[in-house]
Amino acid sequence: MNLLVPLMTIVRKETIRIFRVWRQSFLPSVVTTTLYFIIFGNFIGSRISDMAGFKYVDFIMPGLVMLSVITTSYTNVAGGFFLSKFQRSIEEMIVSPTPNWVIIAGHAIGGMVRGLVTGILVMLVSLFFTHIKIHNIWIILIYFILTSAMFSLAGFLNGMIANSFDDIALIPNFLLTPLIYLGGVFYSITVLPEFWQHISKFNPILYMVSGFRYGFLGFSDIDVFFGFVILLVFTAVFFIINMILMKKGYGIKS
Amino acid sequence: MDALNIENLTKTYANGVEAVKGVSISIPERSFYGLLGPNGAGKTTIIGIITDMVVKTSGRIKIFDKDIDKEFSDAKQLIGVVPQEMNFAIFEKVIDIVVQQAGYYGIAKKDAEKNAEKYLRQLGLWDKRDEQAKSLSGGMKRRLMIARALIHEPKLLILDEPTAGVDVELRRDMWSFLTRLNKSGTTIILTTHYLEEAEHLCKRIAIINKGMIIEDSSTKEIINKLDKQSYILDIASPMKKKPEMKGCNITIIDDTTIEIELDKSQNLSELMRLLDKEKITILSMRNKANRLEEMFIDLIENGKEGKEKGKRK
Numbered sequence: 019m020n021l022l023v024p025l026m027t028i029v030r031k032e033t034i035r036i037f038r039v040w041r042q043s044f045l046p047s048v049v050t051t052t053l054y055f056i057i058f059g060n061f062i063g064s065r066i067s068d069m070a071g072f073k074y075v076d077f078i079m080p081g082l083v084m085l086s087v088i089t090t091s092y093t094n095v096a097g098g099f100f101l102s103k104f105q106r107s108i109e110e111m112i113v114s115p116t117p118n119w120v121i122i123a124g125h126a127i128g129g130m131v132r133g134l135v136t137g138i139l140v141m142l143v144s145l146f147f148t149h150i151k152i153h154n155i156w157i158i159l160i161y162f163i164l165t166s167a168m169f170s171l172a173g174f175l176n177g178m179i180a181n182s183f184d185d186i187a188l189i190p191n192f193l194l195t196p197l198i199y200l201g202g203v204f205y206s207i208t209v210l211p212e213f214w215q216h217i218s219k220f221n222p223i224l225y226m227v228s229g230f231r232y233g234f235l236g237f238s239d240i241d242v243f244f245g246f247v248i249l250l251v252f253t254a255v256f257f258i259i260n261m262i263l264m265k266k267g268y269g270i271k272s
Numbered sequence: 273m274d275a276l277n278i279e280n281l282t283k284t285y286a287n288g289v290e291a292v293k294g295v296s297i298s299i300p301e302r303s304f305y306g307l308l309g310p311n312g313a314g315k316t317t318i319i320g321i322i323t324d325m326v327v328k329t330s331g332r333i334k335i336f337d338k339d340i341d342k343e344f345s346d347a348k349q350l351i352g353v354v355p356q357e358m359n360f361a362i363f364e365k366v367i368d369i370v371v372q373q374a375g376y377y378g379i380a381k382k383d384a385e386k387n388a389e390k391y392l393r394q395l396g397l398w399d400k401r402d403e404q405a406k407s408l409s410g411g412m413k414r415r416l417m418i419a420r421a422l423i424h425e426p427k428l429l430i431l432d433e434p435t436a437g438v439d440v441e442l443r444r445d446m447w448s449f450l451t452r453l454n455k456s457g458t459t460i461i462l463t464t465h466y467l468e469e470a471e472h473l474c475k476r477i478a479i480i481n482k483g484m485i486i487e488d489s490s491t492k493e494i495i496n497k498l499d500k501q502s503y504i505l506d507i508a509s510p511m512k513k514k515p516e517m518k519g520c521n522i523t524i525i526d527d528t529t530i531e532i533e534l535d536k537s538q539n540l541s542e543l544m545r546l547l548d549k550e551k552i553t554i555l556s557m558r559n560k561a562n563r564l565e566e567m568f569i570d571l572i573e574n575g576k577e578g579k580e581k582g583k584r585k
Contacts (some may be wrong), residue, residue: 110372
């Protein structure tokens with residue numbers, strides 16, 4: 019069997035679902051980050067001194083893009099996969115010869131489509147508020163794509179282990195959001211006391227935000243290569259956990 | 273070649289319930305096979321295991337000689353399944369649901385669209401192709417699941433109570449569709465609660481109770497095992513006196529209808545002569561329906577728990 023056919027079928031199905039409800043898929047992130055740019059860029063930003071030598075609004079722009087990429091990739095796959103479990107339409111794939119890795123990859127690519135389109139829209143909005151330049155396009159692309167892939171796979175895991183719609187909201191609200199906000203989106207960790215700088219380095223999101231920021235500003239709180247390795251490791255770990263749970267049929271098979 | 277071969281299949285759920293206890297069945301290619309049993313007998317669990325929705329505890333399953341554990345992809349290509357409960361995305365269009373299913377079997381979109389048109393037309397859903405699945409009636413949703421199961425043209429079609437809650441006319445249409453499909457070479461396995469349906473469609477029947485096979489033979493053989501035959505007679509005028517005959521029990525239903533239960537050892541011609549002698553004019557006569565039902569209840573209630581047949585091929 020040509021595995022590209024089932025893979026593209028799942029990707030097409032997910033993409034159609036995302037664009038069918040485009041207002042819900044893309045607009046909330048764009049509206050929220052526009053407000054961030056207005057408030058932190060114009061209203062408050064003008065009263066905040068430079069951060070690591072950069073204008074405050076320019077400093078936070080890469081973090082705001084990552085914020086939207088992470089949350090939309092994650093929630094898209096977590097919600098979409100849980101819905102297919104809830105409606106039992108996941109059984110369509112389980113009874114077919116489509117291998118588990120194709121099911122996982124198809125959903126993850128669907129999440130990446132939503133995460134990356136949202137990220138691009140936020141970057142377009144940022145053009146109205148910032149005067150940012152590109153330092154290294156390859157680092158931007160690698161961090162942009164890998165972060166979206168990693169959080170899509172994490173969302174898949176959440177969708178698989180969730181038993182109710184509440185379980186879908188639990189992790190984004192109580193784990194993901196605090197980690198993002200404490201992951202250097204709005205500040206450089208160099209402004210923190212030394213102790214909190216060390217603690218912050220245990221937050222994986224810091225590496226994604228800082229690495230992506232390096233692609234624009236040429237400044238990072240962490241070693242960019244190390245950040246890339248962290249991203250790769252987390253992506254692989256989530257993929258492997260998903261493979262193990264899919265093989266067991268966790269939450270799907272009895 | 274057997275379309276399906278099951279050997280010593282067992283399933284014990286995490287809560288300790290033994291749903292399937294050493295079931296073995298051989299279903300020949302091109303047959304129309306009925307799987308009957310009361311609620312909770314283990315029918316849906318067996319179908320779940322065959323279609324990979326339930327993880328078996330032990331046993332071996334082969335689909336057209338392909339082991340479902342070792343030749344996972346090849347075996348799955350050969351099966352189409354129509355589950356008992358609706359399991360499609362209700363907000364998607366009818367055509368998308370069917371074409372996507374083909375994609376999961378590796379069929380390119382262009383070919384899938386051709387197959388989709390063929391089966392949606394045959395099942396009377398082509399006009400509804402652009403409507404969301406949630407807008408379909410109950411009968412249409414069942415037909416959609418049949419079209420979806422056939423989209424990759426499987427050699428073995430498994431239907432888990434496909435006509436449950438479907439009106440009589442639609443049920444008859446489904447029967448003729450499935451009969452045509454079987455004649456064209458598709459092996460069909462059907463679970464049903466309608467014993468009339470099994471009697472009408474299935475050439476062979478297995479009866480399951482408490483996770484074990486208690487009967488597995490041709491439909492004709494099962495019906496022949498009935499000790500008695502029942503007939504309903506419409507008569508011209510009220511019967512004044514019930515005629516007496518050994519091995520024959522007559523029940524007056526109303527003035528012009530009687531029910532006759534005749535031992536298999538007795539002769540129907542003799543009964544006719546007796547009625548003629550009593551000047552009873554017979555206007556019409558028919559077999560009492562649900563013959564299989566009588567056999568089914570007899571098998572279940574008499575506690576034949578299949579000790580000797582549970583492991584029979």
